Amino acid sequence: MVELGHNLVLVALAALTSGVGALGGIGGAVLLVPLLVVTGTPVTEASPLGLVSVISASLAAASGHLRDGTVNHRAGVLSETAATSGAIAGALLVGIFSERMLTWSIAVVIVAAALMSGRRKGVRWHPDASLRESDVGEHVGSINGAYGFNGNVIPYRAKNVPFGVGLMGIAGFVTGLAGVGGGFIKTPITSEVMHLPVKVAAATSTFTIGLTASVALAVTAFRGSIDVNAAALVVLGAIAGGSIGSRIQNKVSPPVVRRALSFILIAVAVALVARS
Amino acid sequence: MTHTDHAQLAAQRTLARINEIIVVVITVAALVGVLVGGESGRVIDAIVIVVLCVVPWLRVVWLVARWRRIGDMRFVAVGVTLLTLTVVGVALTTLVK
Numbered sequence: 001m002v003e004l005g006h007n008l009v010l011v012a013l014a015a016l017t018s019g020v021g022a023l024g025g026i027g028g029a030v031l032l033v034p035l036l037v038v039t040g041t042p043v044t045e046a047s048p049l050g051l052v053s054v055i056s057a058s059l060a061a062a063s064g065h066l067r068d069g070t071v072n073h074r075a076g077v078l079s080e081t082a083a084t085s086g087a088i089a090g091a092l093l094v095g096i097f098s099e100r101m102l103t104w105s106i107a108v109v110i111v112a113a114a115l116m117s118g119r120r121k122g123v124r125w126h127p128d129a130s131l132r133e134s135d136v137g138e139h140v141g142s143i144n145g146a147y148g149f150n151g152n153v154i155p156y157r158a159k160n161v162p163f164g165v166g167l168m169g170i171a172g173f174v175t176g177l178a179g180v181g182g183g184f185i186k187t188p189i190t191s192e193v194m195h196l197p198v199k200v201a202a203a204t205s206t207f208t209i210g211l212t213a214s215v216a217l218a219v220t221a222f223r224g225s226i227d228v229n230a231a232a233l234v235v236l237g238a239i240a241g242g243s244i245g246s247r248i249q250n251k252v253s254p255p256v257v258r259r260a261l262s263f264i265l266i267a268v269a270v271a272l273v274a275r276s
Numbered sequence: 277m278t279h280t281d282h283a284q285l286a287a288q289r290t291l292a293r294i295n296e297i298i299v300v301v302i303t304v305a306a307l308v309g310v311l312v313g314g315e316s317g318r319v320i321d322a323i324v325i326v327v328l329c330v331v332p333w334l335r336v337v338w339l340v341a342r343w344r345r346i347g348d349m350r351f352v353a354v355g356v357t358l359l360t361l362t363v364v365g366v367a368l369t370t371l372v373k
Contacts, residue, residue: 007310055328059299062335066292069285073339074351081358088365092372137285140348146280210332215362218329219369228321229313232306235324239303 007233009039014049014237015244018057022245024261025202026268027054027183027209028238034271048226049234051217054183056235057242058210061203064246068148069136070203075143075158075196079189080208082165083172083182087212090176102177103272106185109174110269113188117198118262123254125197127152147200149254156197164194183209184268187261198257202249287342291335298331333362 013035014028021028029050036046065071131146131153138145146155158164167189175182183205190201220226249257302324309320340355 052325052328055332056302059295059302059328059331063292063295063299066288066295069288073284074354077336077339077351077355077358081354081361084358084361084365088361088368091365091369134282134285135280137280137282140279140281140346141350207332207335211336211362214329214332215366217325219366221325221329222370226325228318228325229310231325232309232317232321235302235306235328236310239299 010036010049010230010233011237013039014053014056014234015241016237018053018060018238018241019245019248020241020264021054021183022057022061022206022242023202023249024257024264025183025187025205025209025249026261026264027206027213028057028241029054029213030184030268031271032234034275037275044225045227045230048217048220049230051213051220052226052231052234053238054213055210055217056238057245058206058213060239060242061206061246062210064243064250065203065206068250069145070147070200070250071207072138072143072145072196072200072204073207074138075190075194075200076204076208078143078165079168079186079204080211082168083175083186083208083212086169086172086174087176087182090173093177097177102174103275106174107269107273109171110184110265110272113185113192114262114265114269116192117188117258117265120192120258121255123197124195125154125156127154131155143194143196145200147197149199154197156195156200159195160193164189167193182212184265188265191258198254198261199249202257202261203246206246281346281348283346284342291338298327302327333359 013032017028017032020031032053033046033050036049037043133148133153135146135153136148143158144156146153171182171185186205186208187201190196190204191198305320305324309317309324336355336359340352343351
């Protein structure tokens with residue numbers, strides 16, 4: 001009976017954190033891992049479960065994002081390349097800064113990103129009546145494109161791309177040093193620095209965090225430090241939560257997504273500091 | 277080269293259907309693994325983990341192949357760089373730690 005209760009709590013926590021993570025495109029691990037640790041799971045077991053939740057939620061959200069054309073794969077692959085380069089460098093230089101200093105630095109950056117997202121009023125990109133549903137999608141050779149919302153087609157053009165890609169590299173380096181996923185930084189950089197619509201940024205980040213987490217999970221699995229039974233429970237919860245979170249994100253307006261993202265980012269900053 | 281990649285959205289809808297099937301299979305397998313339990317359950321759950329590690333990267337391979345087919349060589353180069361970096365990164369991380 002105790003085990004059944006523990007299993008249900010695990011599924012519920014995975015569903016809740018993955019749902020919240022899918023809403024902002026930041027993944028749920030950064031919320032799930034501290035919650036699991038608080039409920040008695042050792043951090044060495046909780047961390048791989050966090051990775052499992054991120055991949056499961058990313059896959060669950062993918063079908064909707066692929067179908068409605070909100071995900072920008074070119075932007076995702078470009079930013080992931082920069083972030084991966086930084087993360088490799090960071091992972092190889094682990095230990096040059098104290099963990100406490102890194103955690104607090106990341107928390108400050110997250111709070112700054114939350115304020116940037118939350119303070120901005122209105123929307124940058126407006127519907128273009130001359131565009132049809134067939135114009136939804138990515139542009140060949142660039143990370144510009146158009147997405148559909150409420151029957152309208154909204155075109156967008158990326159700005160500050162070299163700066164944004166550079167920031168992705170730095171974010172990857174810092175998160176690689178700290179040993180945390182960088183999903184919570186990717187959406188704000190894509191939206192606020194590169195000026196992609198927040199819904200596109202969240203969908204694109206949901207795609208890329210699945211890539212990052214799958215690599216980290218493969219390395220962890222190679223070392224054999226995963227409780228596969230608990231992982232299966234997390235898969236069930238995260239797929240449910242990821243599906244629900246992405247559907248909500250698809251229906252609400254961009255300013256609502258931005259405000260939700262701000263609140264989630266503040267919660268992530270608190271969770272990171274608490275975890276340290 | 278700034279026109280919309282019209283064919284990609286249609287191709288993505290096919291990929292979305294394939295992804296849905298994969299998600300259903302993963303969900304059913306995870307559920308069966310939990311319900312069966314024991315060594316058989318552990319094997320099924322381990323297979324789920326392997327699938328989770330592989331599937332996201334199949335999407336990148338699919339994207340690179342598509343971009344190559346339509347001649348978007350700039351992003352083919354970016355995609356190949358990402359795949360190469362990932363392999364090198366995993367190898368380095370595994371060897372160094």
